[in-house]
Amino acid sequence: MSDIVLKVKNITKTYSKKVVVNDLSFKIFESEIFGLLGPNGAGKSTIMKIITGLSKMDKGDVLICDKSIKKNFEKAILNVGGVVENPEMYENLSGRANLEYYASLYENVSKKRIDEVVEIVELQDKISDKVKTYSLGMKGRLLIAQSLLHRPKLLVLDEPTNGLDPEGIVKMRQFLKKIAIQEKASILLSSHNLAEMEVLCDTIGILKNGELERVYTMEQLRADREKISIKVDFPNYAGKLILNKFGKIPLSILKNTITLEMGSEKIPQLTILLVSNNINIYSISAVKQTLEDVFLGTINKKTTPLLDFDKRRNNE
16 A cells, blocks of 8 residues: 655646646655645645645645546545644634534544543643633644544645744644654645754755745755855865766855855765865865755755655555
8 A cells, every 4th residue: 555645746826827836746655744835935835735725736646545636626625634824713613623523523432532632632630611712822733632532644734833822832833743753644845944844844844935945854954955165275176176077066165265056975085185286275064955055055056866755665
């Protein structure tokens, strides 16, 4: 049986003759946390609305647990839970009453299951209180509890940490990781908090103008985000020597400092090259890029190679 929970196949969406999502494809595997990054207007929310059935695509298809939302919408969408477009809860009811109401909309959601989701999001002490007394973070946790009632295989969350304080962000991260493991649920989320995405997600997809520019697993990102910084006395000449030796690698020069996009294993070769050509080296070090560096570098480039993300897993 395939461990692919979500398969987005060449979807396109146009609003008022403007292409918002353009021939976009990606996959999410079981228990994987997949983060969508992109500037405002890149198409993140539109993609999530299409996946959750809140918007129709013009072309393409979405398969959830191998079921097409075009051909078999009801069975496909039963595998989905989501918090998209700031859904409202019943403020004058308790958290438990809200969950009991939403549980009644599904078949076979027991009181035991309600207790389980309350425990997952750690609202046991407040679940009998009215929702209007909840903090923003508690309301977010209640919404996630609601979305888990029917044991979905895919959880779709649009900006789940938006507006939370640092403690709330940490708690949300803990809940989502627990859900992925304990519930064996895949999670698709978007956020503008790049530092948080870096520690939360297994895989990052970077969107630009409705197209998926790049997909990174965090392992690949950590291995592929090293730079070398060298301070020398003749930077332009040194830069020419480096390009002649190593080819057209990304290189920038600021005053006497050269920054290269290459791994630290090249430092010995660089040192030998520059010293043998009478270039004085005042410092040389490896510098780690952050996800923010990679994100900004990707969206500011005209073209970026798309990683073959099918290779994230050896099997489908």
